[in-house]
Amino acid sequence: MMRTSADPPGPDGGKGGDAGATSGSGPLRAVRALVPGDVLAALDTSRRGLSAAQARARLEQYGANELPPGGHRAVWRQLMAQFTDLFAVVLIAASGITFLAYGLEDPHDVGTLELAVAILCVVILNAAIGFAQEYSAERTAQALEAMVPHTCRVLRGGERLELPARELVPGDMVMLEAGDAVSADCRMVEAHELAVNNAPLTGESNAVGRTSDPVAAGSPLDARNCVFMGTDVVAGSGRAVVFATGERTEFGRIYRLAAAAPRQKTPLQLQVASMARRVAGAALAIGALMFAVRLPAGESVVPSFVFALGVMVALVPEGLPATLSVSLAIGVRRMARRHALIKQLLAVEALGSTTVVCTDKTGTLTQAEMTVTQVWAGGTSHPVSGVGYAPDGRVADAAPVRELLRVAGLCCNARLVPPTDPEGREHWRVLGDTTEGALLVVAAKAALDLGVEETAAPRVTEFPFDSTRKLMTTVHKNGPRYQACVKGAPVELLERCTEVEWDGRRGPLTERERVAAVRASDALASQGLRVLAVARRELDGPRPTQDEAESGLTLLGLVGMLDPPRPEVTDAVAGCRRAGIRIVMVTGDHPLTGEAVARRVGIVRQPEPPLVVTGAQLDTMDDETLDALLTEPSELLLCRVSPEHKMRVVTAFQRRGEVVAVTGDGANDAPALKHADIGVAMGASGTDVAREAASMVLLDDSFASIAAAVRLGRAVYQNIRKFLVYLFSHNIGELVPILAATFAGFPLVPISAVQILAIDLGSDVLPALALGAEPPEPDVMNRPPRARRERLFSTAVVGRILFLGGIQALCVTGVFFWHVGSSGIPFDDFTEDTLVYQEAITMVQAGIVLSQFFNALAVRTDRQSVLKVGLLSNPALLAAGGFGVALMAAISYLPALQAVFNTAPLDPADWAVLTGLGTLPLIADEVRKAWLRRHADQREGAAR
Structure with a gap:
């Protein structure tokens, strides 16, 4: 039955009071004590989310999901x-x-x-x-701030959409993944290893796990089955239902207290x-x-x-x-006209004295439009034609690699969005990770209908990608049994494989085959391709442990994809060199891939190999050794590094008196962005967390905009x-x-x-x-x-x-x-x-x-x-x-x-x-x- 109250249900099962009420003291007290199915009923929604008509009605009833402008003095x-x-x-x-x-x-x-x-x-x-x-x-700053997208992914009528956060209403089904900022107070109804950072509300930056199970009454912030506006997801994925928006959220209460704080000069x-x-x-x-x-x-x-x-x-x-x-x-x-949004005057000052730029590769130096160009299995390479996200092209001799591409496509959370403009001015785009988008495209080029495949093998659980293990796993019901689909970095995934299946033939993974796979991975990486390995495992039950799902795997093959450099980056890199600015590429990719891109854009110019340091090597260095390494004038690439490594390198440069600019797009980049003299976030592809931590946002994600x-x-x-x-x-x-x-x-x-x-x-x-x-x-x-x-x-x-x-x-x-x-x-x-x-x-x-x-x-x-x-x-x-x-x-x-x-x-x-x-x-x-x-x-x- 549709509720008529002017306030939405809240975590404790009562009614939401006026704007001054918190989500714990006023709004509906029962939802956090209910099982997920009852939560949906209490909030008058479903697993398919609200319909468009319901969403419009609730937007009129509750108003936009936004806080009043704060920190702005009256005109007088x-x-x-x-x-x-x-x-x-x-x-x-x-x-x-x-x-x-x-x-x-x-x-x-x-x-x-x-x-x-x-x-x-x-x-x-x-x-x-x-x-x-x-x-x-x-007024200009307010207009420029509005240029930075604040969006969220929701289900409306069963369709996954990306909407402005201000359009969220109570009852919306929100999709959460690592790197997302939480845009409203929500009750979890599905959680896969999901953890959040509640520091904006509690001051404690440790990741806190979330669950969809009922919890006992208590303080709202102690409710482990709720997530709150202003916090961010640091790991995992899940779904949650909105129960409070705008000023009625916990963050809204704190925001009103902080709005009158004096500005720092x-x-x-x-x-x-x-x-x-x-x-x-x-x-x-x-x-x-x-x-x-x-x-x-x-x-x-x-x-x-x-x-x-x-x-x-x-x-x-x-x-x-x-x-x-x-x-x-x-x-x-x-700067805004050159696609650089300055959030702090301090950034304007520091820009003039920048001496080192630690830059990401993907999306900053490259176009972030991944295209699979090679599929390798059993010693045979299968070239792929076509570029971009339009599924136009074909996989040469696709039959032997169809199972590889099916598994890779099932192990994705992204979605391809076709153009809606009848005049053809729009292009195919990816909603989600661009690497996963490339996998969806190559599956379509191999004549696979992933919609049919997902219906035949529905997903039952997921182990999201993280920067430590460099893998992502999804578990699917495959007939009477279950199947784990795994993709990730070749080195990490090969260590977990014991069998191989090439061209329909399955057997033990011998040392010879393992060496062949490593050589193929290196050969693809040396061409500047990003390489992913794909594997699977048969399971007996729907809820395996992560170690069980990601061990004893059967290797299916490799996928090599190209992210072409941005055409304007080469001149920008040359300009920074003339300006006395040192450029250091910091990437999680293979060293050969990083070097190939670095040479294309001019970061590496000498014919001899550059100095390449991996995350594993950084782990063995003390601070003195690292300082000595950074003092060397050689061209430097940091590959296979984690966010902790990036943070440590930034600190080491600053110890030497350098003024450091750092680029980042993920939630795990936030510490380095905050610690840098100039944190530069990606406005188009970056996460909300990264944009919030940065002092400058690139609206076009291009390194050339940093140079400008x-x-x-x-x-x-x-x-x-x-x-x-x-x-x-x-x-x-x-x-x-x-x-x-x-x-x-x-x-x-x-x-x-x-x-x-x-x-x-x-x-x-x-x-x-x-x-x-x-x-x-x-x-x-x-x-x-x-x-x-x-x-x-x-x-x-x-x-x-x-x-x-x-x-x-x-x-x-x-x-x-x-x-x-x-x-x-x-x-x-x-x-x-x-x-x-x-x-x-x-x-x-x-x-x-x-x-x-x-x-x-x-x-x-x-x-x-x-x-x-x-x-x-x-x-x-x-x-x-x-x-x-x-x-x-x-x-x-x-x-x-x-x-x-x-x-x-x-x-x-x-x-x-x-x-x-x-x-x-x-x-x-x-x-x-x-x-x-x-x-x-x-x-x-x-x-x-």
Whole structure:
């Protein structure tokens, strides 16, 4: 009878209460105490799952299986947070003090009021820009996260489907296998050696076995016949019925508690915060020094204080927070366009300094479209035609190997999905493991109908594949008896075989036949094929032990399948080599197969054999021996390795100071992905567990996307440094004239605080934002990785700031004193209304704006000539610079702005002189770059 309650049945057999109830305290208490058949009745479902109509009705009744967005601040909180940035706090305090100074002045100086308002406007504008960028970046991150599939396999009306996890409803029959993330709270009704990791709920990472048998009442998490949302399957397989979704799950209860936890800052954010504290401290110290210098000179307290505040404002890079946000957001979006989803800002930083990539083979270097090309049995090879998952082609002389292919096909959990598009734009695809998909295809090519075979020999139990024994076994009822179908790695399976059956003839497996099988396996592997051995055993009962089912086997033959390399990988591998990145293949395949693929994609280039280390050899090594092995510069392949081996190799590389990126797709890769500096999961073929553990997800599973992400990651870090040089170099140009005038005894400032704020708004923020969008330099992948401990303000960055800022400072200081000195007016006779003084400070402001325009062009590249990159190749930067120059012209010529900034119109000769001086930073930096390139070429020549 259909239930009418608004809440689904739960593990303890009661009703589900409101959203705040847990799956143990509210929902139906009886299901965990029931046998599987009664569980299905209690949840109003069947072993065939829900019908489509039932699923739609329950989705409307219970809602989507998803948790409310967490960790996202309200819009008003995001906006207010912009005013808590250290630079904003300093400027707000400066504005408040200036307003106070205006109130204390007698008579009131309108210039002081204008300064206070201008500072406040800068804070508001900067907050608006920062808020807009943060809001946009958050929405972009949510959209990108939605690109990563979160799916589950369910039975609907007896048909196995792959659906978005959010569409799960109570009563759904879920199919679980090793590597799956559990998407809802479920009651097991069938379990085959199934174990789960409950660490997200209990904090204990040990695998815990699950059963379909009834259990006694108790804590919900102690129910061994239930699995819970947020956990993952680490071994085995099974079926379970959903009893709680969304917020009603145990994970939903914990999620609500954790949603309000504060976010941790990344190392880059910490570096910027540290830099902000130093800059703010320096600004306050220099402002105090200026106040102390001017006060004894006879100037009153309030004007001296306002002057000191102006100096302090000159040193604060107001546009830095917004520019940093833009640069990171642009980098993340660019990486997403190259199929790399960045989940953590830390990954953006680490990408720029990656020195080692430990990469999987299948699916990352190859296309993950397995195709059986050879079937071997009894000393005879049977070629297979056709490629891909479409069952088009044939097995040469298929009759002798039909039993081999029948057994291999029965020992599979995958399913072939035919195209549904009548126009032929879709292709055959595999739902499940691609290796098993290839076995299903080759069985069809041999004219086997596996549907008929499965009906004749239904499966009764299964021993899933695991990375330790490297075998998978299924047990089938075969007439009055039972039969174990086994497939796996040839070395492991041959050790368990005692008989052989080739071409219908059965007999003992002699040493001669065993050697022949090993040689055939090696020959297939040397061609780059992945090799599986297939065997069977007759059994007396339906529930054998694993050892019984996988011993005393009868060898049927070998299957060799090819996973062709991705065409784009070769260039990506070559690019990583040029970038100084070492590539280590880590695979569970045969060493000969690994070497063949490595040579095809360029990981192995030397004619002599590479250094190949197997998992068995790693087991015999201590840490010192392993460290010495990894220190060798030889080409390295790690084959037949387990997840524990991968984890150990990553740790060893990190002990040597390497920055390690690791790829993985399985649940057993999660430890290495978490431990690596950059965990890279496969978005298309990877498990939910691997994607959750990684800091970067490849949406196309290709190694080329890793290389592209490294290139873009380096560009992001470089762009941050470019706008740091740009922002801080002109601060020197603003500060030095003020210091020079103070110590030269000139009674007025060469540039006022209001003018400085106009420069910061008109000539700083927009060009810096455009620099944050600068594409990678062409030679960015020809440079070695940056050092792990290298800081934003490195010696090179500080040196370049002083170099470019010093040139600007000398030019504008010289222009100021040349203009006031050539007038013949004594210093003491200058007032703010003196025309020569107004022209001089206008020339200083215009000189800084023009030099910053050319400075922006200079900092676009570190070593390459900007002429080679192209002066017009960043139109946004030219437009931003043009806006700054236009604003400066308006300040010079418009009477309303002249009154605010105390400026005067400049004649064409003045603009010509200022433009000529403004080009000096660009010219000087081009000379510096040419010198660097020449010495780099000389070093490379000497090295050759």
